[in-house]
Amino acid sequence: MAKTIKVDYLSRVEGEGGLTIRFRGDRPSAVELRIFEPPRFFEAFLRGRAYLEAPDITARICGICPVAYQMSACRALEAALGTVPPAPVRSLRRLLYCGEWIESHALHVFLLHAPDFLGFDDALTMAKHHRDVVARGLSIKKAGNAILRALGGREIHPINVRVGGFYATPPRAALEALVPQLEAAQRDIAAALPWLASFDFPDFSRDYEFVALRNGFEYPLCEGRIVSSRGLDIAVADYGSHFVEQQVSYSTALHSVTRTGGAYVCGPLARFNLNFDQLRPGARSLAESIGLLPPVINPFKGLLVRAIEIAHALEEAVALIGAYSPFDPAFADTPPRAGVGHGCTEAPRGILYHRYELDDAGSILDAKIVPPTSQNMKSIELDLFELAPELAKRGHAEATWRAEQAVRNYDPCISCSTHFLELAIEREPKESS
């Protein structure tokens, strides 16, 4: 007798999609992460647009990580134009990106993922029992957003990023004023870390290929080669010859795989495992204090790695502000020319790749954008496949929640690739027909 277990929404992710796990007896026969986010066709309508419009247009792919889109777009377009931004632009971009990492990670750690470990439906319910920790999480998130406001003009879709640099540089005092708030957030994350580390992490792992940027001189944000835990080491411009996108019938999100068809993982675990030596000293000590050392191969511990990356980004932001002086001009001149450029930066959820082809007037002839969630999609499915036999032993409600939690390990941004998650666990008869 076939048995279908169905839950309507998988929540606490950005966007909407659906999930089906089919069982044959206790073994999974199929796992499909179905994404029905209505496609918005960014790559199509970018054609014919001016190169200067790309950072603001592509930011609208995702309201959670717009800076990532702006950074990857700028890097790719500058490569196409042969522009080298003034040296201080590098640092100011890192500062802006730190703001986004802090707000995005704090949102996920405290509001979206932590409630799973304690059995709460949401952070607001969790706040009834742990108001101080939720308040700390919100303060950390606010500190990240304060950077985005001061430097980018606003938290969501900042307006100050330009190909070649920034439209304007803020006065030194405007950034220095953020330091007390950032230092308070450093104390908050340090105080919250033992609480997060005390969660009951399911014992789970697979044989992952981790993929991240690495440059050997700092924890990666905007620059580096694409490296993997299995020895891949390529220039960003070679991305397209090592990774391919596949379309699957049940999803409007493309799945990205290695050229040989393999799944891979990008994001916090990949960065941490491939760049642990580049963490700021305070963040590294915090990781060591809870015994979190590479390789971290349990995706449920992504929560802790994100917390460490929050600490790193706060420390980095304070250092960048300390070394900051306004500069003029705020951007390099970017005269249009024909060319092709590639850009890859570390969005909070992992590597975000852009490629543009421009004509000699600077109009975009072709655009390709590969968000991190598309790259993690196949690994999420494989995790669920691996987890399924254990899920089959549990009651429906518990199994469903655990499956949702496993998806949320990746902080999937379905708006980047998708829309709502609906979980269906279907059971087929043990004997195959």
Place this chain on the structure above:
Amino acid sequence: MAKRRPKLAVFKFASCDGCQLSVLDCEDELLLLADRVSISNFAEASRRLLRGPYDLSLVEGSITTAHDAQRIREIRGNTRFLVTIGACATSGGIQALRNFRDVREFVSVVYASPEYIDTLESSTAIADHVKVDFELRGCPIDKHQLLEVISAFLQGRKPTVPAHSVCLDCKRRGIVCVMVARGTPCLGPVTHTGCGVLCPSFDRGCYGCFGPNESPNIAGLDPALRAAGATPLDVRRLYGTFNVAREPFRSAHLGPPTSGARKAHG
């Protein structure tokens, strides 16, 4: 008996999630808000999704599929007040650029197997489908305006959200005009205020992310844009972003009629 807390719901259609994220970006007010209203259906924040009817529904995103056109009608029937938040919900969003092109061509640029993709030919505002009680503009919305709108509906009054131009606020703040002083094309004179005059205060021209203000003079602005060096193509691009499907930005994006090859609707 304790007074029943009003039920708030948040729904998403085709969008980037940014406007509903604005609710969670109210870091100082979020816990207080949760004390005052029952956040009953907000999938981005909670796995507890309660059935309606709701007192206030915030709707983000535009309608781009037949399924979503049906879904918004069901939501309307299940809520007392419906407020649309952001340019996608109020104007159709940047994805409305498809309205002026062959959507099949768009699908084939992105997807290898277009037959799997179910999409409408146009992206439309929520108000094109159901009655909307209030439209909060912006790409993204301003979170302080959002709090004002929520407070107003909870108190049964009209939200205080001005509809004049960015240009007027810019003048009031004494910001040096980027168009007059620096020759930077700026949509401030025809754009709905609400952002806090962000772009001009960062030495940049307004790019119209809040859409047209209440009585925009597009023709009057044109000579100033041209004098600032914008070509006719530049002007069409300026209007052709996040509010492209909202008149008069739509007509300004399309420019004077040419061969008649463009689709009539939008």
